[in-house]
Amino acid sequence: MSVSYDFSIEELGKRSIKSPMTMSKIRGDFIANYVTDDEFVRLSAAVTLGVQAPIKRSQVFECAGPREFIYFMPQHVHAGIVSCGGLCPGINDVIRAIVRCLWYRYGVRRISGIRYGYKGFLPEYQYGTKELTPDIVDDIHKLGGTFLGSARGGGREVAKIVDAMEKLNLNMLFTIGGDGTQRGSLDIAGEIDRRKLKIAMIGIPKTVDNDFSFIQKSFGFDTAVAKAAEVVTAAHMEAHSQINGIGLVKLMGRESGFIAAHTALASHEVNFVLVPEIPFELNGPNGFLHHLEERLRTRKHAVVIVAEGAMQDQLIREVKKDAGGNIKMEDVGTYLKDKIQEYFDAKGIEINLKYIDPSYMIRSAPAAPSDSIYCERLGNAAAHAAMAGKTKVLIGLVNNEFVHLPMKVVVSQRSHVDPEGNLWRDTLDATHQPILMVNNPMGAIFGKEDDIG
Template structure:
């Protein structure tokens, strides 16, 4: 069989390890892995590359994706569904392994349901917010990067008696903020799931100063709301524009929060936006291993004919779940936020 492999949505540490795992498993079993460039666009527009042994060599430590990526959705283009049908009719590929996040799993689910496309999904996102899996690859690397940044900010914040606001990724769920905040010893954490008011944060910072702590570190998810004691709140957007598929462009909550905290406390406040630094570079050992396991499991699912499923981590075991169950966003475990509050 010719098995297409694609990476869609945002880039993420570990993508190449999944490609390698799936490709090597398929080659070992006598099948032909085909790289589909730029997500589902590669399937719809017949943009392919060979995934032979040389192409799959040396991928484990590489960030990004050798297949490139996009958020192309066939259902948002008039000719998209027919292009996918034509590709399958031409036998460009016999099945597809789709590696991506929430939006990619949604597309993959609909392609299976509406076009009967033989697909298997692999959950990818640094946000760790995909329903049905305990962990996504890329998350550990992002938390590691954010934690290292917080560690470095401690020394400069203490030296200058400053409040430092660290803005991390997390559009719909605050997993990175919570886990990096706990690991880095943050003094406040804001996530999309729960509003924390400027006044509450300011009071906590003042109490720290009263105890002799002249600096504070606040970690905030990009999707968190700027909230106040009067009950008002708002999301902060980088611009009023949306991307080509209608998703709002978030960003700026860190700067907005820093301004409010400085006015409320009188303490000098600076902001650091980690942005795409969290998504780039070499994956951690943990992410390489998880990504490899996912890749091999996805290839096995294809060979077993288990189409319409997504490979997932359940405890320590890799399982398969129906794509129809992968709906919505997995919110952060609020028990972790309560744990973090112990140290605020």
């Protein structure tokens, strides 16, 4: 049974103000065009011949971009920008793009940066705001991290946050963050609705894990893969230079193994990729450790990538959550390192194991050119959406088009590596690892080996 989604976008009201952006409404005149609300993108580009069902508005994504008529009077706008959660390459690029688009394209002169995430709204912290102008933000894209500072938590204090937004007279808030941030943004929007305020809530999805549903790619992902590939190169050199050398690299990926899989494809030097979506066992004749031993026997070295969310179902004994609402995970990297060493020590086999966890080095890096371009366009699209009075909206890329996505639908689920899809198939081709490293494949599928006759 197919799942039905509603991709309709909410608006604050009728757009009646002529945009200060001079653009065209016709094709072929070499002048950039306005985007209309009749331009859409389908979720799937795949088609089945002979089957063409009617397409409803709720089934398609609204194209992002500047509208001919806008909702807000630019001279009256006070815009806020906040970045929340962990660091990610490209945050500063997004901030810069939003500020410059609002300033130069619409003439908005009041733009405030909210410092240290949602906590910046809470009076008990007294962080204050940071004035944002093109002169202030022009060079921040050269830096990693976030110019505004970031923090986890605070997003549940919706009443206090909206109180602060009212005191600041904000008309729009741009939230740069992951699914926890955007859930908080949705809650804030609900409080705004209850107070009958006219404040646009626009989200720019941020996660190096690339696990936002429906969105083709999250910003920072390309940079993360590029940096991770450099680490793998170092791990491979260490492993290749030692007697039975093993390079073990832990990469980001709480619930999804996209960075691990893409890094393996980018580096061409990885022999095993362990991700949350694909079950595997350590011991037994078809377990990971046996296959690692076989690899050392035949090639004398090995490189292993493990995503941080792998094996958590086996490692977590008590569920605890951090300030952002994420489950606190056990360190699978050090656990795996110890288990590998114990296995070969017990067999009397000499190994030289090098373990690398580059997570925070990757997260804090400045954006690579491909991400910088992407962030610039995301920030521009976010500014256009806010000025048009769109709300509860995330900006993302779908089928190579920038679109508006409803927050509620996007945060309802996460994207995962499909064990039967082409990305994982290509990863298996790149690593030559076994398709499934479990001793009872049917047990892995059904979850209980004892139930299999």
